[in-house]
Amino acid sequence: MDVLVKLSQFLLSLSLLIVLHELGHFIPAKLFKTRVEKFYLFFDIKFSLFKKKVGDTVYGIGWLPLGGYVKIAGMIDESMDTDQLKQEPQPWEFRSKPAWQRLIIMLGGVTVNFILAFVIYIGMTWFYGDKYIANDTLKDGVWVTSEVLEDVGMQSGDKIISIDGQHLERFDEAAMKIIMGKEILVDRNGVQETIKLPVDFINSASKRKKTKLLMPRMPFVVGGFTDDSPNKDVLQPKDFVTAVNGQKISYFDQMDDVLKQLSNKEVPAKITRDNKEIDVVLKVNAEGMIGVSPALITHNDAEKLGLYKLSTDRYSFAESVPVGVNMGINKLKEYGQQLKLIGNPDTGAYKEVGGFMAIFNIFPDFWSWEAFWQITALLSIMLGVMNLLPIPALDGGHVLFLLYEMISGRKPSDKFLEYAQTVGFVILIALLLFANGNDIFKAITGK
Structure with a gap:
């Protein structure tokens, strides 16, 4: 059931991002009277789960959830359909439009991605407020x-x-x-x-x-027991361990050093149970452990215990706009810094590049609209940035050639664009294999 919840969030987020990205291409294409032959969510290799033709456009859902696409007439794209290019250019084709119109069509997808991310951050700031631990x-x-x-x-x-x-x-x-x-x-x-x-x-x-690298310090609250725990009959879930062998225990992280000195011993301890202090005797095993796991403490409980303060800044809708925009800009900068780390072999960050399984695992195994929108906004930024990379098969590659045409006044030949698209497609496949290969390697090795 938990997997289905994760999968539902993953597919909903992916579908939303793909449809809106492709709409970013579709709408300006229509505005400039450019024919769009296909509009697809997911890829329809060999067959479609659904398709319906409305006007000049076939709208459909493919079976392979690795993305989506719009097929614009007279454009060399990932479909590599060049038959149309052998004919004389038609006024409704992409190649017949002025360079500035083609540029707007190609930039439409990433523009929508960035706008979507900022809109989500503004909406979340207004609806949920800005929550953080000071x-x-x-x-x-x-x-x-x-x-x-x-x-x-x-x-x-x-x-x-x-x-x-x-x-x-x-x-x-x-x-x-x-x-x-x-x-x-x-x-x-x-x-x-x-x-x-x-x-x-x-x-x-x-x-x-x-x-996790680090957390707020937490008291020693019993959450559960190991199978071989020697203290199942002594402790109960939600017990607070406050002292061991006469030494005060304020936080869970203090217990290791205390217990290491008490291996294979029975030691006096104090616990708090139902607001009452109780004296018990704990058994410490040969590894210096008592066989319990810590309990998770909610933010509300942590505040009541005085561990930290959860701050929530509330904003009106008007106030949330600059705050949300600033949040989006910061996330965009952070992602840029991450890409810089990945590009530096010395950091080893490239080993952490993940594919669809890594994205799937970001989503929680319980339904949370707040987490869903937070993740979707971040993925929208990632999708926008990745599509701007100057790789021929991506929007950024098309934009690069269009900028060259606008600056030089010379349009690259259809044959050159065809070769470039093939090279870009090979690069994309290699990146997909690398990213998803990392996922598979981690799943097999557990690393």
């Missing part, structure tokens, strides 16, 4: 949950001051800034420490099993 409310610092951060010298309890010289105001932004950063300035017991991040930090982080 970094300065983490009074006892952060919980470092990834060994890769510990390896570079960061410790639980560190208070993050800045990343790459920029003051950190929102804890929610810390992980992304760290992944793309070079150094972290922290306050450790009143002393400032600078933590240098290696150039391949993102590659090292991806190899570890834990998905």
Whole structure:
């Protein structure tokens, strides 16, 4: 059932992005009286799930959910249908239109992608508000949950001051800034420490099993038990462990160091259950563990416990416009920085390029409209940027040739465009195989 929920969100988001992107090409083509022969959601290789001709255009749904397309008459595209080009140009064909009209048609898709992302961010800001954990409310610092951060010298309890010289105001932004950063300035017991991040930090982080680098510090609340836990009869879910062997336990991350000294021992402990303090005896195994897993604490419970403050900035619709636009610009900059990391072999970030399975896994296994729109907005930005890459089979490749034509006054020959389209198609297939190959490799190896 969880998989169906993820799949439903994935397909709905993908369908929305594809249809709107292709509408971005379709509408200006129609405005400039250019014939559109096909408008398809997904690819219809060999057969279609649905199709209907209205006027000059066949509208349909293909069976292969790897994208979609509009087939514009008189244009060399991914269909590689060049028979029409052997005839004399017709006034309703793409190739007969002025270069500026063809440029607008080709830029229509990515323009819609960016507009959609900004509209979603504006709508979310207005409807949900801008939610975040204020970094300065983490009074006892952060919980470092990834060994890769510990390896570079960061410790639980560190208070993050800045990343790459920029003051950190929102804890929610810390992980992304760290992944793309070079150094972290922290306050450790009143002393400032600078933590240098290696150039391949993102590659090292991806190899570890834990998905989160750091979290707000949480109290030791029992969530569940391992199969061989020696304390199933002593502890209960939702118990707060507050002291072990006379040592106060305020946070879950403090337990490891305490238990390492108590292997194979039975030790006194204090727990809080139903607002009552209870004395118990815990059994510690040979590995220095008591066989329990932590409970997830909601934002509301964390606020009640005084762990941090969840801030929500509310805006009127008029106020949400600049805030949402600024949010979209920041996401666009972040994605540009990620592409820069991927383009630098030293970072190893190219190993983390994912395909459709990676996108599928972004969606939660429960239905959340807030998460759905957040992810869809980000994917819309990604789709817009990727389509602008100067690869012949993409919109960016067509735009590049059109700009050359407009500047030089010379139109590339149909044969050149045909060859370029073939080269671009090969590049795209290679990128798809690489990205989805990464997905398959990770699924097989678990890395």
